[in-house]
Amino acid sequence: RERVGGGGGGGEVAHAQARRLAKRSVGSWRFGSWRRAEPLRPSLSSRCCQVMAYQQHQYRQQQQQQQQQHNGLQDQGFLWAVFQRVDRDRSGVISENELQQALSNGTWTPFNPKTVKSLIGMFDRNNRGGVDFNEFLGLWKYINDWQNIFRNYDRDNSGFIDKNELKQALTSFGYRLSDQFYGILVSKFDRQGRGQIAFDDFIQCCIVLQRLTDVFRRYDTDQDGWIQVSYEQYLTMVFNIV
Template sequence: MTPEEHAAIVSLFASGDQNKTGFLKDSELAKILTNQDFSRFNSRTVRLMVRIFGNTRQGQLDFVEFCHLWQYLNEWRKVYSESDRDGSGLISYEEFRNALIRFGFRLSDKFIALLFRTFVSRIDPRTSKPAITFDMFVQACITLQRMTQFFKDADADNDGFASFSVETFMSIVLDLTIV
């Protein structure tokens, strides 16, 4: 990280840390994260990221954790921009499908359509079709990665099949949905 990048991150963190505690609560983080169209991040996406990156205090990020999150978001912005083939600033169904294929996911079109519908956040004004903003793209990818990891952990012999008790299945679903 260059000194200029570090200074920019310090400034961004400080602008969010309004009460000067040295931590960002999800509500403070939400005020400094924006999509390509400068709209604020979805609150669920923010809570999910704080939950994943916040190790110090529950529901908060310290500066080091924020730096890790910022690096992660920059990597995802690159993926998002590369996936946005038409340059609209939004991800269409086809762009989403192609991104998942590039990530190595082998999912049915039916499941990809369900996943896309779950995370649609805008109607593209140019096409009048549903689309996904950056924050919802991040949320979709994190959710898909977490689901995949839960399954891999249960698929002991890597044959693509796993057995779950009802309680284990419900615990996995709750862990994925409660943020």
């Protein structure tokens, strides 16, 4: 009977060679089907490297946390020294007068008494007319945050911002007001008659605007930017702010 593939067993030899070649590949062919190669498993040295990297990451995090705690203790120690210098009567509470004498607006003029009163009112949780050390920590941060904002717009480091700079600052806060109204704000909060606003007056301006906005929103129930109030309601709104 005639063999397919030639005589002398050539077909069988060719078939055997094909099987051997298939076994040399990464994945092996089995009768035309592909068997995927087994995934590489990490060696012991690779796992050790992973453990070491994780431990180093944990160590760095612990170091950062310890440094932050250390810095926080240093800041608190510094602020405690400031608090003691300001608290001249050693009552444990900083009054409005003591705070006004301690604060500086960068123009060698006394801090706005209205601003000081507003600040005390915001952080005096026990209505004592002053702030203790824990309340002073929050007040100090609040003033520093406003100072950083003010410096961003006081481009010439004069200690004052003009109408255009005030507009840029309030626009960044989300206010959309007319140029005429910005002129009114400057004339209202410019205590020195320079056509500009100092740092302490800038804080007061922002506090008053925020209070007015909060009151307006309570009446603007449909949030269309319009409210209808009686004369007595209007007076109540104003007297709650001034």
